[in-house]
Amino acid sequence: MQAMFFFNNVVMDGYRWGKCLLLLLSIFWRLQSTHGLLKCYCNFESCPNSTCETDGYCYAATSLDRGLAKHTYHCIELKSLIPIEHPFSCSSTKTRNESVAIQCCKSHDMCNQDLRLEIRTKPQDPGSTATAWQVLPWIMGLMVLGVCAAISLWWARRSPKVLKRESRSLFAPEESCCETRHSMMTATIRDMIELTTSGSGSGLPLLVQRSIARQIQLVDIIGKGRFGEVWRGRWRGENVAVKIFSSREECSWFREAEIYQTVMLRHENILGFIAADNKDNGTWTQLWLITDYHGNGSLFDFLSARTIDANTLVKMALSIATGLAHLHMDIVGTKGKPAIAHRDLKSKNILVKSNLTCVIGDLGLAVRHNVANDSVDVPSTNRVGTKRYMAPEVLDESMDARQFDPYKRSDVYSLGLVLWETARRCGSLPDDYQLPYYECVPPDPSLEDMRRVVCVERRRPVLPNRWHSDPVLSAVSKVMKECWYQNPAARLTALRIKKTLSNIPIVDHYKL
Known part of the structure; x- marks a missing residue:
């Protein structure tokens, strides 16, 4: 009995020690697996x-x-x-x-290197193949249409006057409706916008926007920002840009979608809006803003990697000024457009098209002028513009936020800085790309840094000596200096900047 009791104790002690050893090994393995990035x-x-x-x-x-x-x-x-x-x-x-x-x-380092994902298409349902009975109505319909066309041709030759009266009959709206419906099924995004909005720029109908958003396939990430991510997507073989906002940026998403759908806003130098949709799957909400895709990226990315000639400089500057002038202009009428100020104009919010003209995007901070009561519609978001591009009156808080004109003058100041960035990359001996005030403030300047340089010291970006001997750079530098006057009332308007740039001789052959 004593031997048996001793043997049981030894077995139980061994079991306990083995269990402790396994626990220690497990803890050590977890520490090893979570160590480092x-x-x-x-x-x-x-x-x-x-x-x-x-x-x-x-x-x-x-x-x-x-x-x-x-x-x-x-x-x-x-x-x-x-x-x-x-x-x-x-x-x-x-x-x-x-x-x-x-x-x-995340199983181990470089775990994604051997992943070769295959794209599998769903096999066609055998039941979906057309049968003779399914094809028969189409054949009958085509035959009826052929007979109607023959009768119409005969009637047109017989009596043009009768044909003219018939074209005003009750059948005309029905035919137009069918034609419109067929066009919607086969149209591209640009065709759909022109078909449903008649060029007014107020945006597609909400049901059409949601239909487009549900059919988009995300391909790859092309940018990140404080709002979320920007993806390149595909819709019916077309590239589109999908800006996905995080849920905490819902106010910015709603405001930007609202501004983009302003009547008469659509313009060749304003980023083309396609659709907005909020996708809720029960766990989280995705806030999508879908716009035209431009493969050259932002003006910031473009200038960082490439230099430009004098013709391209004026082309880019003129297109940006034209887009800003359209934003600032109010169109009077029943379906008129209110004047809009951007409030965050910078090279990262300007995109370069394939023909090297530019479009202005990111309207999440824009304000609208209400002519009826002379008030300013300011977004409720807590975001502010980019400090490096803020005008002096914004930095020292002396701007009258109740009036609309000060917002436009602030945009013109920012435009002058963008022109300076673009001009530095022009010429036979271009300068390295730099942001405005790069030599005066740190890479991420504070409000105090910018206030000291712009308001107290009243400094502006340095103009290289080589610009004075070049007629195009000299003309553009004169414009930018008139954009960043300390006194806002002395600055040029966006429309005047557009007209001045269009008179530079090198762009006589270029028409926007």
């Missing part, structure tokens, strides 16, 4: 040695772009995972035919 494979040019580090997930995606498979690898930071339990950045868009596959992982 996760390394991922990255094929972006900005990634050194084709790797990146993150506290979130490794990302891999395969997309179809004009029939070719494109593989994208990079990191997603933990703070960008919205929501954290099921981030939509890691979810493939489900459509009838998938054109993008996305997968995230």
Whole structure:
């Protein structure tokens, strides 16, 4: 009995010690697995040695772009995972035919390097193939249309006057309705906008916007900001830009969508608005703003990587001034457009089109002038403009926010700084790209830094000596100096800037 009792004690002690050892090994393994950042494979040019580090997930995606498979690898930071339990950045868009596959992982370093995701198209349902009975009504319909066309042709030749009266009959609206409905099914985005808005620029009907938004497939991320992310998407083979706001930026999303749908706002130098939609799947809400896509990116990105000639300088400057003049102008009428001030004009909010003209975007901070009671419609968001581009009267808080004209003059000051950025990259010996006041303030200046330089010291960006000997750069520099006067009332209007730039001789052959 004593031997048996001793043996049981030894077994129980061994079991306890083994259990403790397993627990210690488990804790050690978890500490080892969570130590440091996760390394991922990255094929972006900005990634050194084709790797990146993150506290979130490794990302891999395969997309179809004009029939070719494109593989994208990079990191997603933990703070960008919205929501954290099921981030939509890691979810493939489900459509009838998938054109993008996305997968995230964090099992080990470089876990995404071997991911080669395949895009699988759904097989066609055999039951969907047309039968003879399904085709028969179409054949009958075509026959009826052919007979009607023959009768119409005969009647037109017989009596033009009768044909003219018939064209005013009750059948005309019905035919027009059918024609419109058919056009909507086969139209591109541009055709749909022209068809449904008649060029008024007030935006597509809300049901059409939602229909477009539900059919868009997200392809890859092209930008990030304080509001959220910008993706390149595809709709019926067309590229579109999808600006996805975080849920805490709902006021900015709503305001920007509201401004974009202002009557008569649509213009070739204002970023083309397509649709806005809020997608709620029961767990989180995605706030989408869909606009035209421009592959050259922002003016900031374009100037950072490329230089320009004198003709392109004037073309860009003239298109920006034209867009700003359209914003500032009020159109009087029953369906008139109110005057709008941008309030955050900078090179990052201006996009470059394929023909190297520019469009103004990001209208989330814009204000509208209410002519009826001479008031200013200011957004409720707590966001303010970019400090580096703020006018002196905004920095020292001397601007009368109850009047609309001071907002326009503040935009003109910002336009002068954008012209300075663009002009630096022009000529046979261009300067390196720099932001305004780069030599006076740190990369992320505070209000106090900008107030000291702009208001107290009254400094402005330096004009290189080579500009004085170049007729185009000299003319553009004269315009920018008249944009950033300390006294707001002395600054040029956007319309005057547009007319001055259009008179520069080098653009005689160029018409906006």
